[in-house]
Amino acid sequence: MHIYEDSVGILYRAFHTTRESRKEIQPCVTPSGAVLSWDGRLDNCEELGRELKDVATTGATDLAMVAAAYEAWERNALPN
Numbered sequence: 001m002h003i004y005e006d007s008v009g010i011l012y013r014a015f016h017t018t019r020e021s022r023k024e025i026q027p028c029v030t031p032s033g034a035v036l037s038w039d040g041r042l043d044n045c046e047e048l049g050r051e052l053k054d055v056a057t058t059g060a061t062d063l064a065m066v067a068a069a070y071e072a073w074e075r076n077a078l079p080n
Contacts, residue, residue: 010027010035012026021061026038026063030071034067034070034071036070042062045065048065048069049065052065052069066078
């Protein structure tokens with residue numbers, strides 16, 4: 001999948017390492033219109049799921065969890 005807007009483009013080529021990653025469609029466009037691509041591992045899914053109980057569902061992919069966190073907390077979702 002690819003997204004182009006103005007002079008910025010995002011290309012994504014899947015390299016599936018888990019069964020869950022096969023459910024992901026990237027780049028992801030969130031309900032607010034933010035576009036993100038996730039190439040990482042989320043180690044605190046359970047904790048994050050508890051904090052996002054109204055948004056994230058059991059069995060959600062890492063990408064879905066990161067997208068939900070970004071929607072809820074914007075840049076504070078991924079502190080440095």
